Amino acid sequence: MNRIKTIIIEDEPLPQKRLRTMVDKNQELNLIGVFDDPIEAIEIMSSGQVQLIFSDIQMPELDGISFIKSLKSPPFIVFVTAYSQYATEGFELDVIDYIMKPLLTEERLLKSVEKVKQAISYQKSTRNSHDIKIKDRHKTIFISPMDIFYVHAYGDYVKLYTKDGERVILSTMKALEINLPSNDFIRIHRSFMINIHSIKAVEATKVSLKDADQDIPIGLQYRDAFFKFIGIDK
Known part of the structure; x- marks a missing residue:
């Protein structure tokens, strides 16, 4: 230790x-x-x-x-x-x-x-014990939530952006919201959920992450809850 x-x-x-x-x-x-x-x-x-x-x-x-x-x-x-x-x-x-x-x-x-x-x-x-289990062909992969930078929903599929690359799983955003630690992850858009420890900068309509090439949009209906969660005054 x-x-x-x-x-x-x-x-x-x-x-x-x-x-x-x-x-x-x-x-x-x-x-x-x-x-x-x-x-x-x-x-x-x-x-x-x-x-x-x-x-x-x-x-x-x-x-x-x-x-x-x-x-x-x-x-x-x-x-x-x-x-x-x-x-x-x-x-x-x-x-x-x-x-x-x-x-x-x-x-x-x-x-x-x-x-x-x-x-x-x-x-x-x-x-x-809360690692996410991902089926990949004939094997099951376990991913720690803390290795996930953000999550992007695509219909019935969800793409996880992690330190080891991208993973696509058959899941809903709602299911991941339940399974991921609520103190570390927050939904900021209908299609996006982020790991707050990966945040680099926050603007009025988007978030920049330390380990992502693209900015993540902030949905209007999620904005107030997100700003309150991270302690930013509007």
Whole structure:
């Protein structure tokens, strides 16, 4: 398993140093950033590479709970705090763990890391179980949804544009909408559905994708829902 890309957000120097030392020693973690407050972490969060955050809750500029609520797709979160009264609200955010600072030890940290590893393993198994099965002559091909850039409907057939080339399958767009992950794919036209992670640029009537030569049109009836989905004001 690859080391888990991790950041620390802690405004107090001594707890920050202690936590950093523990994270550095843990062979499962790859510490890629240490920040005094959440605002400093915004840039690295926008890169999409952070898998795990160890964060304090009560901080002067922006508290940890408000910061996590502001993230559209938060990574795994472990709150490390001296205030037990925040535990309920923290777990309502579906954080992976909650550690009281006086109880923070290498052994306690390891328990949190094990929870993260199990969650990552579960995500991978779930993702693999939703591969699309494609009949190609006398064999069945399995394609991961994340390898698909966009989908184009042709009557009773659908063409998948993937990193390995184009695949034509006997299916409807509606069937693919049901099978593809709704957090990653969205219909933007009667004949087109795109992987949002492939978006390069968005204009009023079309989308440019990183891995496609042609622009994808945005249908008028899909426009409002699409813009809302990706967080763009009209």
